[in-house]
Amino acid sequence: MTRAVLSLGSNLGDREQHLREALRVLGGAVERVSGVYETPPWGDADQPAYLNAVVLVSDPAATPRDWLERARAAETKASRVRDPERRFGPRTLDVDVIAVWEADGRPVLSADPELTLPHPRAHLRAFVLGPWHDVEPAADLPGHGPVAALLDDPRLADDVAALTPRPDIALESVA
Secondary structure (H helix, E strand, O other), X not given: OEEEEEEEEEOOOOHHHHHHHHHHHHHHHEEEEOOOEEEOOOOOOOOOOEEEEEEEEEXXXXXXXXXXXHHHHHHHHOOOOOOOOOOOOOOOXXXXXXXXXXXOOOEOOEXXXXXXXXXXXXXXXXXXXXXXXXXXXXXXXXXXXXXXXXXXXXXXXXXXXXXXXXXXXXXXXXX
């Protein structure tokens, strides 16, 4: 069995519906879903604001690569188009595998360029850390420490301040 943290983001089309559809694709693996936050774009300012959330998932048969495949399936369902000229550009749906743990609680570490674990920039992304902290306050990002402490990093102060909770949007597992 593996357990994983997945980050969801959308800033094109029906953003809320794209997040909901990602949950449908993940199905019964979904354990907990964070609240939704509206956030400014990260890495490429010339685009609309994002809706972001974090999902905790588990599956007795899933491998780390399975989580990547499920993430890509959700993106495909949302008609995601990757623009090689805009790495951090707009998208209908982005699903990132942030971290994965084995059944015994050991974190999975991977330097594979296609699936680097933990996600190499998660510790710098308030739009991942904030929602994750909401659903798992004692969470620890492997190799970086407690999520709560990472949110206090001065480098993230502006991004943390820009996290806008959207209590009007409630995502739920569809299992």
